[in-house]
Amino acid sequence: MSVAVVLFTSDLRVHDQPVLRAALRGAERVVPLFVRDDGVRAAGFDAPNRLAFLADCLGALDAGLRQRGGRLILRTGDVVDEVCRVVRESGARRVHVAAGVSRYATTREERLRTALREAGCALDVHDAVMTAVPPGAITPAGGDAFAVFTPYFRRWSETRLREVCAAPRTVRVPDLASDPLPERPDAEHVSPGLPEGGEAAARKRLTAWLADGIESYEDRHDDLPGDATSRLSPYLHFGCLSPVEAVHRARGKGGAGAEAFVRQLAWRDFHHQVLAARPEVSWSDYRPRGDAWRSDREEIAAWREGRTGYPVVDAAMRQLAHEGWMHNRGRLLVASFLTKTLYVDWRVGARHFLDLLVDGDLANNQLNWQWAAGTGTDTRPGRVLNPLTQATRFDPGGDYVRRWLPELAELPGNKIHRPWLLPPEDRARLTYPDPIVDLAEGRDRFARARG
DNA sequence: GCGTCTTTCGG
DNA sequence: CGAAAGACG
Numbered sequence A: 001m002s003v004a005v006v007l008f009t010s011d012l013r014v015h016d017q018p019v020l021r022a023a024l025r026g027a028e029r030v031v032p033l034f035v036r037d038d039g040v041r042a043a044g045f046d047a048p049n050r051l052a053f054l055a056d057c058l059g060a061l062d063a064g065l066r067q068r069g070g071r072l073i074l075r076t077g078d079v080v081d082e083v084c085r086v087v088r089e090s091g092a093r094r095v096h097v098a099a100g101v102s103r104y105a106t107t108r109e110e111r112l113r114t115a116l117r118e119a120g121c122a123l124d125v126h127d128a129v130m131t132a133v134p135p136g137a138i139t140p141a142g143g144d145a146f147a148v149f150t151p152y153f154r155r156w157s158e159t160r161l162r163e164v165c166a167a168p169r170t171v172r173v174p175d176l177a178s179d180p181l182p183e184r185p186d187a188e189h190v191s192p193g194l195p196e197g198g199e200a201a202a203r204k205r206l207t208a209w210l211a212d213g214i215e216s217y218e219d220r221h222d223d224l225p226g227d228a229t230s231r232l233s234p235y236l237h238f239g240c241l242s243p244v245e246a247v248h249r250a251r252g253k254g255g256a257g258a259e260a261f262v263r264q265l266a267w268r269d270f271h272h273q274v275l276a277a278r279p280e281v282s283w284s285d286y287r288p289r290g291d292a293w294r295s296d297r298e299e300i301a302a303w304r305e306g307r308t309g310y311p312v313v314d315a316a317m318r319q320l321a322h323e324g325w326m327h328n329r330g331r332l333l334v335a336s337f338l339t340k341t342l343y344v345d346w347r348v349g350a351r352h353f354l355d356l357l358v359d360g361d362l363a364n365n366q367l368n369w370q371w372a373a374g375t376g377t378d379t380r381p382g383r384v385l386n387p388l389t390q391a392t393r394f395d396p397g398g399d400y401v402r403r404w405l406p407e408l409a410e411l412p413g414n415k416i417h418r419p420w421l422l423p424p425e426d427r428a429r430l431t432y433p434d435p436i437v438d439l440a441e442g443r444d445r446f447a448r449a450r451g
Numbered sequence B: 001g002c003g004t005c006t007t008t009c010g011g
Numbered sequence C: 001c002g003a004a005a006g007a008c009g
Helices: A018-026 A038-042 A048-066 A079-090 A103-118 A149-158 A199-211 A214-220 A233-238 A243-253 A256-277 A297-305 A311-323 A328-341 A346-356 A362-373 A387-394 A399-404 A413-417 A424-429 A439-450
Strands: A003-008 A029-037 A073-077 A094-098 A122-126
Touching (some): A003 A018, A029 A038, A029 A048, A038 A103, A048 A233, A243 A256, A297 A311, A311 A387, A311 A413, A328 A346, A328 A387, A399 A413
Parallel strands (some): A003 A029, A003 A094, A029 A073
16 A cells, blocks of 8 residues: 655645645555644744644644545654654655745755655655746746846746646545644734634635635725735745636636736745745845945834834834734835835844734745845835825825724824824824934935945 | 847836 | 846847
């Protein structure tokens, strides 16, 4: 009776799951394995919000496997040691895993390859699981990865995606010991408005999004109070949802909204192919600009806690704390404020986002931060998003700020964006700080340091 | 066929 | 400003 191991990583689903599918094709029984990896914990990638979401994902994956006659096998420890242990216990001849792009993922793959070779076991690494188009599948004329999105997107759009593969009807799992499913961390450490994780929730969300939301995406994706984005990012990050399936189904829907949404999915692939080619840019500048970042503890704390005195910045930061998620327009604007106005190192912001974001993804997070900081692939590194212009454009009625800053909720219309302009007696009644930095001074900091 | 120059255009 | 693609030599 042949056995194969499926090592689940960021692909916690049974639908359109090429790793599981390949294992089932080649073996009569499979071990669906997830390892709660000590290495991930050591690297600081086990923030409570993502651990809570992950607990949901594993519960849902186990449920999906049980519906098919199987179950999830959970182990804890070093991922390579645990895979080898399960291979020995089950007599598996082959291990399947999805390709990853971070240094952590590629090192894991190399270590697995070496350890399994010694154990006489094969390793199959599968593409087009985490992204729709695999990193390296399309390259520019003279290089190994695209550095500009537009030409990348042209090629990406012409690339034929693999077909969606059906969820298996039955999954036969050998009798092996498993750790219990993990619990969510204590509620006090988790954002109260965190979404529910797992494949069932992901599929429900995608279906709802395609039925109602995607058609107005092009017009409304930047509307802060409208909150009309897909909210699929955490499901894509943990692989509860296949990006290939998301692209196929969005294209099937058609229209300008679907096109704009697919374009965002291509951004995900773009960042993954950059990081795959240059794994070091997760923490070092893609294009060093000679920045001499400032590091004022009080300013950084004010940014983190949403008390910079710029209401739209603070509203977005409070949304992050409350939901473990932030509107994309908010992400761009708070990142620009930290790196261009306060002139603080993008790594400080990227770390904070990774600590809280339920979709915190190394490729997308780090490269979008570098885009904001001007150290990334962007060819206009001097771009500064003015928080007041952003507020007027994307929260014209002030409703987004009103939702997240109750202390300003009584201010009417767009007056909410400039509380410092209130008559002194009204201003004095507010428990809201004055701006911690003048925008003109912020511009100077940046201009002086960059030369 | 391959470096380099030119044009275009950009989150 | 700089990446990409096509022209040019």
